[in-house]
Amino acid sequence: MARTTAPQVEKIIIGIDPGTNVMGYGVLKVLGNKAEMLAMGVIVLRKYESHYLRLGKIFERVTSLIESYKPDEMAIEAPFFGKNVQSMLKLGRAQGVAITAAIMRDIPIAEYEPRKIKMAITGNGAAAKEQVAGMLQKMLKISKEDMDVQMDATDALGAAYCHFIQMGKPEVEHKFSSWKDFAQKNADKIHK
DSSP states (O other): OOOOOOOOOEEEEEEEEESSSEEEEEEEEEEEEEEEEEEEEEEEEEEEEEEHHHHHHHHHHHHHHHHHHHHSSEEEOOOOOOOOOHHHHHHHHHHHHHHHHHHTTTEEEEEEOHHHHHHHHHOOOOOOHHHHHHHHHEEEOOGGGOOOOOHHHHHHHHHHHHHHHHTOOOOOOOOOOOOHHHHHHHHHHTTT
């Protein structure tokens, strides 16, 4: 009797590196356990003086990318916590607008901290952006000509690739400090 294998499902993941001056994006096509880059680039926003106009352009461009590539999921880099509160607020707004564009199209969103993205790709949560870009180039077999020199683009592609890696590794629902802690928190399930 011939054994049949289930067809592999294709999935498109868009990665976003939010920013109010430059926003990066990267698009991956996933088939089974293989990923390939479809696109990466940046949305340059610094030419718009008004912060609100920049937010409108983010929504417009992310919506356009969604319409072009029809992603199944979005991976977005979480803002890192800095000392400048105003910059963090602006970055949070940019992230929120990009997320809204995905929500409007019913696209599931996953958010990853920069350290988690770096760890997933290089094995080092403190890796330099250049190391992440180099690893992505090798893993996705991207030619030198197709590598975007802007780190915002490779950061966004990194978010998408981190999500691709995480798809096969579900998050642990509960974390326990010890067996005793596990037993205490699951006593009602153990004694049934």
